[in-house]
Amino acid sequence: MANPRVLILRGPGTNCDRETAFAFEQAGAAAAPVHINRLISGDERLGDYDILVIPGGFTYGDDIAAGKVLANELMLRLGEQVHRFISDGRLVLGICNGFQVMVKAGILPGAKSREEYDITLTNNDSNRFECRWVHLNVVPGSPCVFTRGIERMYLPVAHAEGKLVTSPQVLPSLPVALRYDSPDGGTATYPLNPNGSVADIAGICDATGRVFALMPHPERYIRQMQHPRWTRGEGGEPGDGFGIFTNAVAFARG
Amino acid sequence: MxxxxVSLKGHLPDARGLALARDIADLGISSVRGVRxxxxxxxxxxxxxxxxxxICRRLLCDPVTGEYRYDPPAAKITDGAVAVEVAYNPGVVDPVEATILKSILDLGIKGVRGVRTAKRYLLEGNPGGSEVGEISSKLLVNPIIQHVVRVEDGVVHPxxxxxxxxxxxxxxKSPEALARxxxxxxxxxxxxxxxxxxxxxxxxxxxxxxxxxxxxxxCVHKTFRGKIHFGDITIDNLLKNTIMKATRELDKPWCISVFEDNAGxxxxxxxxxxxxxxxxxxxxxxxxxxxxAATxxxxxxxxxxxxxxSSRPILNTDVFCFAEPDFPYQELPKGVLHPRRILKGVRAGVADYGNRLGIPTLNGALxxxxxxxxxxxxxxxTVGIMPVETARQGRQQPGDLVLLVGGKTGRDGIHGVTFASEQLTDQSSTLSFTSVQIGNPIVEKKVIDVLMPASERRLFRRITDCGGGGLSSAVGEMGKDTGVEVYLDRVPLKYAGLSYSEIWVSESQERMLLAVPPENExxxxxxFAAENVEATIIGKFTDDSMLRLFYRGNKVAELEMEFLHEGRPQFEAEADWQPAAHPEPGDGxxxxxxxxxxxxxxxxxxCSKxxxxxxxxxxxxxxxxxxxxVGKENDGPGDAAIIRPLLDSDKGMIISNGINTRYGDIDPxxxxxxxxxxxxxxxxxVGGSLERVALLDNFCWGDTRRAETLGALVRACQACYDMAKVFGTPFISGKDSLNNEFEYEGQRIIIPHTLLISAIGVIEDVRQVVSMDFKKAGSLIYLVGATRAEMxxxxxxxxxxxxxNRVPTVDVKAAKVAMDNLSRVTAAGLVSACHDLSDGGLAIALAEMAFAGGLGAEVRLSEVPLAEKIERDDFxxxxxxxxxxxxxxxxxxxxVFEQVMAGAVFAPIGEVTGSGTLxxxxxxxRRLISKPVSELKEAWQRPMKW
Structure with a gap:
């Protein structure tokens, strides 16, 4: 089968498109950064792609709230295409700002309707932008396609609004795919949980496991040399994040 | 109207409010219980x-965390707390406003003509009027851009x-006043x-x-290009005779463009x-x-x-100089912001802009x-990358169009350039309010995104930025070779009311100027339109070496390029330098x-940053x-930063900075x-070499009209030449900011002579690099380079x-041998860790390597190679x-290490241990120091654990 086609969605303020495309290319996909205007104008069609990625960045400056404006634009202008893409069984991945967009667009669990959602990502408890590496634990038994065969990861986060908040009613039913963890099995207090996210949630997926979003950046650790302590002989090849991309490519190949 | x-739901902690409450407590005000x-x-x-x-549900308020109300009755607005509402001044544009307008249109709702944003701080507790005033002026409001809104106000002024x-x-008519x-x-x-x-x-x-x-x-660096009489020598153009001279004489084939374009x-x-x-x-x-800082x-x-x-930005580096954050509030001169507030504001401004643009900030200093x-x-x-074939400054042709790209023009930063070259006084805050604006990083990011394809398709012949002086500098500089005419009424404006000369000198950010052949228009x-980037033809290049400006058909300026660029009389000044005598510490x-x-x-x-x-x-x-x-717990102080500019290559780029103002007080x-x-x-x-390293100079000085301040500048420039020549590291670009002085109540504060040297190097294979943290118990610790009692x-x-009084000198020939040898041993994989000795000398470097590696060390000062007899341990x-x-x-x-290092001064002075004690x-x-490294680290981390 031909290499899966990956659409890396760009909007004003997207800034992780290049390295995300690179990670997918390394994993054997053909990745194309595409501006949202080209989807709206019809010059490009979502249906021509196998995987949709909403990468990291500060779309529309994160004005009002992170990811909010792109989320509205996506659903109001391209909502039908996006829902068809998902119901067709294709893959959607949101990283960092992409997670924020997907939550606020209501394309992750927790969406009551296309106008309402009851999970959100909000300001870190530290009230600061946090750029640091975190230990992650893949939730056993998660249906997530992207984390298949992965147990643990060590990845960087870089965000100011990564705290997942929801109601006690919604929390038990949330398909959590990824949690912040402690390297030694203890509880993930700050800074291990860098934002105060409820139940240490770092990533969630939908019931099918094909729609997945996470705050950490897997594209920033696909080679050992990106590990913060590789000069101490730590980390390995490939980097922990690479599996996310190879899993997606393998699934898309069928 | x-x-x-919109506020957070009552049961949720308000992180911003909590941070603010801490800052209020820091002011010594205890009557505020909390802030929302x-x-x-x-x-x-x-x-x-x-x-x-x-609009509220879908856009402005998060349904999970937020709650909203609209058009509440005036009486209900403060909810029992003391409310301070802060809004931007008229003429200050909050970028969020445009985003909201766009989003309201996305929702299909028409009829919203404008949006103004503000923040209301609800101070819980019972602060008195004077306390509220202090909180407002010290923490909430900067009168340069903001004001406190009275609740019944809030009209959008047309x-x-x-x-x-x-x-x-x-x-x-009154020529002196005009000149001023x-x-x-x-x-x-x-x-x-x-x-x-x-x-x-x-x-x-x-x-x-x-x-x-x-x-x-x-714009012209008249001091650096002036004629300076220094002792019995006359230097006609300081820049050309020192910094640029080193570059010219070194004549490195890998220097593509030096001192001519917007960057080296x-x-x-x-x-x-x-x-x-x-x-x-x-x-x-x-x-x-x-x-x-954001701008x-x-x-x-x-x-x-x-x-x-045009190149693509790939790295940022920032160096800030401030007064100490614990400066006493009561000693603060009128009109001056507290250093802690400046530090926090500058940090936030740079981070918010740089982070939004997706450019990593990898190196810096405070x-x-x-x-x-x-x-x-x-x-x-900032560092950028571009193909070599487009790395030289372009040249427009007569008939090419002047294309203005990016942000709209407002009254922002008007007279910022003359402001930048002037002294600050305690009146500056009130006089200079139009000189600062709120940056809009997303507009700049959009410009970056479209410039790359436009450059690849060669759609323009030349590009420059609108920086200091706005269009007047950018157009004037670009049009120098040909001539240019500009129609100022075509410039897109943020709001009405600007005169033609305000349009011409406005320093609104996020604007670039391109020369476009008519066939590519x-x-x-x-x-650009495909990604919603504003681009407007505002003029054309001519062939008559004239600058002409028009506004609605009226000619408003006509200047010969020759006079504009060459007519300025050369600056001429006397320089002098005499060493000062400082007290030496005595016994005890x-x-x-x-x-x-x-x-x-x-x-x-x-301390840790x-x-x-x-x-x-x-x-x-x-x-x-x-x-x-770097280091075992990702918190040790790394030396230079290294990136791989091309993700599919292991060739690397190294960036570092050198700055030390204390030595300048002794000898610049x-x-x-x-x-x-x-x-x-x-x-x-970090494992680089001097093979391909270029330097940038950046001088911040006091008023060089004083002979001794100018003399200090001359001496610093002479050193730049001497060092660059022997190290073989050319200067490729530089900048200066003079007149950094402040006058108040008859007193004058002059900044220390401040020279930032930034270096950019290329490293063949990044797999050879090393970090500064100790790696392994049992390793030997070598000190390379001779120690002098230069305290x-x-x-x-x-x-x-x-x-x-005895300032550190540089034995540049010995230094080069040591550095070249060290490059060889690192490239050969013989080095586990390496750290340079800078502020605090051997003691600090050793402590940092130990606590970054989580390891101890045993070190004997008797083994330290000395350049002269030193009898004091502390020296x-x-x-x-x-x-x-x-x-x-x-x-x-x-x-093998010792064989390859032969020729340099070096000696083993101790060992790395697993004890966790230095x-x-x-x-x-005799044992002078015996401390657990955890305690040393704690001492180093404590000051800025904010």
């Missing part, structure tokens, strides 16, 4: 309830209309009078503005070129730290976009000195080594190889030599209130003698 209020922050939106329009409801009237300037108004010297003003006398007319205001901007210190350009790998520029944005940062980083990034046929109180320094640097405008003025070590570790200059570093994204673009924080020559040495040391410490200007002396421990390194080598590499033995063999 509708009022919408309410977002205020005023929508100008007549909306029906369902539409308002939808901008006044502008009615054209040509303003002539009568040069005969436009910032001309008497000689310059006389030249202008003579010129217009020959033309037989008076100039227009636009012509005077053009000359003022073009002849300003900021070097070859990276034959296919790609790297460009590097560091700028300062000092004065605006003093009066409005957040906005000033500083925005500006240097545009320099990178405006180099060659320097503290009381004399930066009123003149903080904000250095922002349609394609380039379509390309300094503390014992162990105590001194803890004190220096916890000094503002040496993790609080700052983590708020910058240093991972974006996925290219970092050596990050700013050796200060300059030392900071060149420091920048290069860091390149070597003058050391952090050790400073910690006890002394400067001293050996804390000397900041240049060109020295600590190197960790495992025993199996010992022999033990240092003095010349007599």
């Amino acid at each position: 509708h009022l919408v209020e 922050v309410v977002e205020i939106y005023r929508l100008d329009g007549n909306l029906k309830s369902p539409d308002l409801e939808r 901008a006044p209309q502008y009615h054209f009237k040509l303003e002539g300037i009568d040069l005969a 108004r436009f910032g001309f010297s008497q000689e310059e003003f006389a030249e202008i009078r003579a010129h217009f006398g020959r033309l037989g007319r008076n100039p227009t205001d636009a012509e005077m503005e053009t000359l003022a901007q073009t002849w300003s210190e900021h 350009v070097i070859d990276f790998d034959g296919r790609w070129a790297l460009c590097f520029k560091v700028e300062t944005h000092n004065h605006p940062s003093a009066v409005e730290p957040y906005g000033g 500083g980083i925005g500006g240097v990034i545009r320099d990178i976009l405006g180099t060659g046929l 320097c503290f000195d009381r004399r930066y109180l009123a003149n903080p320094l904000v250095y922002c640097g 349609k394609e380039i405008i379509e390309l 003025d300094l503390a014992p080594p162990e105590e001194a070590l803890l004190k220096v570790l916890g000094s503002w200059n040496v 993790e609080w700052v570093i983590r708020q910058y994204d240093h991972e974006v673009q996925g290219a970092s190889v050596l990050k700013p924080l 020559y050796w200060m300059a030599a030392s900071v060149v040495d420091e920048a290069l040391r860091q390149i070597i410490a 003058g200007g050391s952090e050790y002396y400073r910690a006890y209130g002394y400067t001293g 050996i421990l804390f000397s900041e003698a240049n060109s020295r390194f600590l190197v960790e080598v495992t025993p199996e590499h010992r022999e 033990n240092v033995y003095g010349l007599s063999g």
Whole structure:
């Protein structure tokens, strides 16, 4: 089968498109950064792609709230295409700002309707932008396609609004795919949980496991040399994040 | 008009409010129990309830965390707390407003004409009126851009209309006042009078503005290009005779473009070129730290976009100089912001802009000195990458169109350039309010995104940024070779009411200027429009070497390029330099080594800057190889930063900075030599070599009209030449900011002579790099380079209130041998860790390597190689003698390491241990220091754990 086609969605303020495309290319996909205007104008069609990625960045400056404006634009202008893409069984991945967009667009669990959602990502408890590496634990038994065969990861986060908040009613039913963890099995207090996210949630997926979003950046650790302590002989090849991309490519190949 | 209020749901902790409450407690105010922050939106329009409801639910309020109400009755607004509502001044545009308008249209709701944002702080408790006033002025409001809104106000003021009237300037009428108004010297003003006398007319205001901007210190560096009499020598053009001379004489084939474009350009790998520029944005940062610093980083990034046929930014580096954050509030001069507020504001401004643009901030420094109180320094640097074939400055042809791209033009930063070249006074805050604006990083990001394809398709012939002086500088500079005419009424405006000369000199950010062949007009405008980037043809290049400006068909300026660029009389001045004598510490003025070590570790200059570093994204673009924080727990102080500019290649780029203002108080020559040495040391410490390293100079000085201040500058420049020549490292670009002085109540604060040297190096294979943290118990610790009792200007002396007199010198030939040898041993994989010795000398470098590696060490001062007889342990421990390194080598590499290092001064001085304790033995063999490394680390981290 031909290499899966990956659409890396760009909007004003997207800034992780290049390295995300690179990670997918390394994993054997053909990745194309595409501006949202080209989807709206019809010059490009979502249906021509196998995987949709909403990468990291500060779309529309994160004005009002992170990811909010792109989320509205996506659903109001391209909502039908996006829902068809998902119901067709294709893959959607949101990283960092992409997670924020997907939550606020209501394309992750927790969406009551296309106008309402009851999970959100909000300001870190530290009230600061946090750029640091975190230990992650893949939730056993998660249906997530992207984390298949992965147990643990060590990845960087870089965000100011990564705290997942929801109601006690919604929390038990949330398909959590990824949690912040402690390297030694203890509880993930700050800074291990860098934002105060409820139940240490770092990533969630939908019931099918094909729609997945996470705050950490897997594209920033696909080679050992990106590990913060590789000069101490730590980390390995490939980097922990690479599996996310190879899993997606393998699934898309069928 | 509708009022919408959005706040966090009552049961959720308000992180912003909590942080603010802490700051209020820091002010010593205990009556405020807590703070809640309410977002205020005023929508100008007549909306029906369902539409308002939808805007709130779908856009302004997060359904999970937030709650909203609209158009509440006035009585209910404060909810029992003391409310302070803060809004932007008229003419200050919050970028969020445009985003909200766009989003409301996305929702399909029409009829909203304008949006104004504000914040309401609800102070819980019972603060008194004077306390509320203090909280407002010290924490909430900066009158430069903001004001407190009275609840019943909140009207969107319509901008006044502008009615054209040509303003002539009568040069005969009060010439002194005119010269002052436009910032001309008497000689310059006389030249202008003579010129217009020959033309037989008076100039227009636009012509005077053009000359003022073009002849300003900021634009032409008149001091650096002036004629300087220094002792018995006369230097005709300081820059050409020192810094640029080294470059010319070294004549490196890999220097692609030096001192001509918006940044210096070097070859990276034959296919790609790297460009590097560091700028300062000092004065605006003093009066409005957040906005000033944000526009500083925005500006240097545009320099990178405006180099060659545009390059893509890949790394930021920032160096800030402030007064100490614990400066007593009661001693603060009137009109000056507290250094802690400046630090926090500058950090936030740079981070918010740089992070949004997706450019990693990988390297930087913070320097503290009381004399930066009123003149903080904000250095922002950016590196870009582009194909070598488009790495040289382009050249337009007559008939090419002038295309203005990016942000709209407002009254922002008007007279920022003349402001930048002037002294600050306690009146500056009130006089200079139009000089600062809120940056809009997303507009700049959109411009970056479209410039790359436009450059690849060669749709334009030349590009430059609109920086200081706005269009007047950018158009004037670009049009120099041909001639140009501009139709100012075509420039897209943020709001109505700007006069033609305001449009011409406005420094609104995020604007680039392109020369576009007419046949490409349609394609380039379509390309930009496809991503909603504003692009407007505002003029065309001619062939008659004239600058002509028009406004609605009226000619408003006509200047000969020759006079504009060559007519300025050369600056001429006397320079002098005499060494000062500083008191030396006597017996008992300094503390014992162990105590001194803890004190220096916890000094503002040496302590951990993790609080700052983590708020910058240093991972974006996925290219970092050596990050700013290294070691076992990702919190040790790395030396230079390394990235792989091309993700599919292992070739790397190294960036480092050298800065040390204390030495300049003793001798600016050796200060300059030392900071060149420091920048290069860091390149070597991480495993680089001097093979392909270029330097940038960036001078921030006091008023050089004083002979001794100018003399200090001359000496620093002479050192730059001497060092660059022997190290073989050419300068490729530079910048200066003079007149950093502050006058109040008859007193004058002059900043210390400050030279930042930034280095950019290329490393063949990043797999050979090393970090500074100790790796393994049992390794040998080598000290490379000879130690001298050069205690003058050391952090050790400073910690006890002394400067001293014996400043560190550089034995540049010996330094080069040591550095070249070290490069070889690192490339051969013989080095486990390496750290350069800088602030605090051997003691600090050793402590840092130990706690970063989580390992102990045993070190004997009797083994330290000395250049001269030194009998004092504390001198050996804390000397900041240049060109020295600590190197960790495992025993199996010992022999080869020593063979390759032969020719340099070096010796093993101890071992790495697994004990977790740092033990240092003095010349007599007595144990001087014995401290757990965890305790040393704690002392180093404590000051900035905010």
